Amino acid sequence: MRLPLYGPARAEGPLGPLSLRRKALGILYYLALEGPTRRERLADLLWGHGAALQNLRVELTYLRGFLGKEALRGQVLELPPGVVLDRNPKIGEALEGLEEVSPAFADWVRSWRERSASPLEALPLTERLQAVQPPALVILIGPPGSGREALA
Numbered sequence: 001m002r003l004p005l006y007g008p009a010r011a012e013g014p015l016g017p018l019s020l021r022r023k024a025l026g027i028l029y030y031l032a033l034e035g036p037t038r039r040e041r042l043a044d045l046l047w048g049h050g051a052a053l054q055n056l057r058v059e060l061t062y063l064r065g066f067l068g069k070e071a072l073r074g075q076v077l078e079l080p081p082g083v084v085l086d087r088n089p090k091i092g093e094a095l096e097g098l099e100e101v102s103p104a105f106a107d108w109v110r111s112w113r114e115r116s117a118s119p120l121e122a123l124p125l126t127e128r129l130q131a132v133q134p135p136a137l138v139i140l141i142g143p144p145g146s147g148r149e150a151l152a
Helices: 023-035 040-047 054-066 103-115 125-129
Strands: 001-005 011-015 014-016 085-088
Touching: 001 014, 001 023, 023 040, 023 054, 023 103, 040 054, 040 103
Parallel strands: 001 085
Antiparallel strands: 001 011, 011 014
């Protein structure tokens, strides 16, 4: 599955465009750009109310229909293998149309666009860390389950 970064947000399979719901697309794009993320963070970002985790479970089950039954499991969600973010510049704005997912998600889209003005900031954290050269020191801070051990 391919997620084009520029132009209208969409998912493309080997046979053409896939018909995914907006929140499902939001999950995939968020994981592609921000890396491993706790369920609670995504639920709050996409729904922001008491039933948010239940809504997230429904959306993840929907996505597993496209990605396979083992995809997107656990407390920390990661982009499954085989899903790639296509960073080739095309006509259009990055993450176009994802502002409609939720107000909090629209804020994240705007902040990501601002951060991406710097080419290094637009890369996922793992790729940004490759630019760090000795004798620099990287300190990984985060709550349990944030993925810092896996990153280290």
